[in-house]
Amino acid sequence: MNLFRDERGSISVLVLGLSLALIIAIGLAVDGSRKALAASRATAVAEEAARAGGQALDPHALADGRTAHVAPEEAVAAAKRYLAAVGMSGTVQVQANRVAVDTTDSVHTVFLGVVGISALTVHGNGAADLISAG
Secondary structure (H helix, E strand, O other): OOOOOOOOOOOOHHHHHHHHHHHHHHHHHHHHHHHHHHHHHHHHHHHHHHHHHHOOEOHHHHHOOOOOOEOHHHHHHHHHHHHHHHOOEEEEEEEOOEEEEEEEEEEEOOOHHHHOOOEEEEEEEEEEEOOOOO
């Protein structure tokens, strides 16, 4: 009579649970850092798009020697061209001499796809203010 049962091929619930917890922890670390990098990039792109829009000054005001101000339609177009060039979506708003850009991007996960999270969405924002000397 064999007092020990044959346990080949069996796995304990504890080992299975710990393995799943370890995969989730690694996923949070790896995919969390990827999300942070993507958010940083989204903010950098928003800031650069706002600067590009801020370069769209009203040429008539400059030619007449008046205080420079942002030409709203040209500023929006310039910022959107920049966003399209880097492949990111976003919105552009012009208020007085301020160009504000909000961006949205997503990053695909590496490990969290195992638990059903295939992508993470990030947002960034930036603004440029035209300051006249004098």
